[in-house]
Amino acid sequence: MFFKLQNNDVEIDSKFEYWVCGRRRFEVCQWSTGGDKKRANKQYMPAQELLLQRFNEFGMKIETIALVKGKKQSQPYEDVLEIDLASLDGLQDPRALRIQISKLTKDVDRDTLKAGGNPTRKVLFGIKWPGEGKLLDDDVRNALGFSPVAYSANETKYSPLGVYLASVQTDIVSLSLEEIGEMVGELPKSAASPQFWANAQGFHWSRRRHWLSNGFEAFWNSKEQKVRFVRNNLPTDDATLFKARVEFERKRLKAQGKGLDEPPSGRARPTIVKSVIFRYQRSPAIVAWVLEKATGHCEACSKEGPFISEKDERYLEVHHLRPLAEGGPDTIDNAVALCPDCHRELHFGIEREMKRDGLLKKVDRLIDHPFRDRG
Numbered sequence: 001m002f003f004k005l006q007n008n009d010v011e012i013d014s015k016f017e018y019w020v021c022g023r024r025r026f027e028v029c030q031w032s033t034g035g036d037k038k039r040a041n042k043q044y045m046p047a048q049e050l051l052l053q054r055f056n057e058f059g060m061k062i063e064t065i066a067l068v069k070g071k072k073q074s075q076p077y078e079d080v081l082e083i084d085l086a087s088l089d090g091l092q093d094p095r096a097l098r099i100q101i102s103k104l105t106k107d108v109d110r111d112t113l114k115a116g117g118n119p120t121r122k123v124l125f126g127i128k129w130p131g132e133g134k135l136l137d138d139d140v141r142n143a144l145g146f147s148p149v150a151y152s153a154n155e156t157k158y159s160p161l162g163v164y165l166a167s168v169q170t171d172i173v174s175l176s177l178e179e180i181g182e183m184v185g186e187l188p189k190s191a192a193s194p195q196f197w198a199n200a201q202g203f204h205w206s207r208r209r210h211w212l213s214n215g216f217e218a219f220w221n222s223k224e225q226k227v228r229f230v231r232n233n234l235p236t237d238d239a240t241l242f243k244a245r246v247e248f249e250r251k252r253l254k255a256q257g258k259g260l261d262e263p264p265s266g267r268a269r270p271t272i273v274k275s276v277i278f279r280y281q282r283s284p285a286i287v288a289w290v291l292e293k294a295t296g297h298c299e300a301c302s303k304e305g306p307f308i309s310e311k312d313e314r315y316l317e318v319h320h321l322r323p324l325a326e327g328g329p330d331t332i333d334n335a336v337a338l339c340p341d342c343h344r345e346l347h348f349g350i351e352r353e354m355k356r357d358g359l360l361k362k363v364d365r366l367i368d369h370p371f372r373d374r375g
């Protein structure tokens with residue numbers, strides 16, 4: 001998720017990410033402008049100056065400044081060059097500091113600038129939070145005046161393809177990359193691969209949702225060098241796909257007046273498929289520790305687990321507050337023991353965000369780990 005700064009209700013065109021990384025510490029990364037003049041982040045410099053000014057106003061101490069080199073575009077950044085703060089003067093003067101950072105950035109650009117490569121100007125600030133108590137994600141957002149960026153260009157890129165598929169009457173549509181490119185703009189080289197179109201388990205959801213939400217599944221056909229969009233009324237074992245299909249079918253039932261009077265026939269003998277599933281490996285030691293610590297009581301509602309399990313103890317489930325698939329760590333500061341009701345509510349409840357915040361406040365060891373894109 002990305003954020004932009006607001007100044008007197010005017011949004012400044014420069015992209016930030018931030019994350020809490022300790023009880024009273026957070027990091028802010030300002031994204032690069034990139035080489036192309038047409039790109040976003042046009043107000044990189046005024047935005048940086050405003051950010052530095054806000055650090056000052058709120059007494060947030062800059063503990064580290066680092067430049068992110070290389071082309072890797074998502075957290076955690078690998079090629080990071082930390083600046084010696086002692087070499088800078090006027091840490092308290094936003095403009096002077098911005099100019100010095102800008103000079104250092106240009107030197108980094110010279111290192112990494114190859115033919116066709118973009119100069120990189122990502123800057124990473126490590127900040128000490130001035131307030132008392134445990135720092136939450138929203139505290140940073142509210143203090144700095146960050147507002148979330150609705151959808152990045154990447155997330156809306158494939159919407160014309162979705163619009164096209166919504167209008168199609170047949171069950172199978174084959175499109176060449178050129179044809180798709182005409183709708184959505186230039187495609188990356190990796191588009192000529194099965195992985196790009198199939199991507200398992202919700203990776204690249206921003207892309208997939210455009211055909212899934214219109215009832216299609218996409219396959220790369222290497223013989224034809226085309227993408228086949230197949231209407232997806234078949235059974236599936238892919239959880240993400242399954243959920244999307246259920247929602248699609250419900251929409252269809254509601255749209256057809258007689259929907260419920262003509263129940264689907266289903267299958268007396270469901271087929272079994274062998275499938276490859278990507279799973280995050282979880283540590284049994286973490287689950288064990290969290291369960292022992294909870295002593296049979298849900299850490300959200302404090303009630304005892306609802307029944308005695310086969311193991312002759314109160315039944316609880318261990319939940320990751322920031323799911324591993326969203327970049328959360330498999331550590332005790334990200335795991336809680338919950339009763340099934342609280343657990344399901346945290347996943348599917350309309351007030352799950354509030355419930356999550358409540359847990360963060362209630363259970364002292366928990367940290368609000370940020371979303372990190374692992375796609």
Ligand SMILES: [Zn+2]
Binds near residue numbers: 299343
């Ligand atoms: Zn509970």
Ligand SMILES: [Zn+2]
Binds near residue numbers: 318320343347
């Ligand atoms: Zn869970």
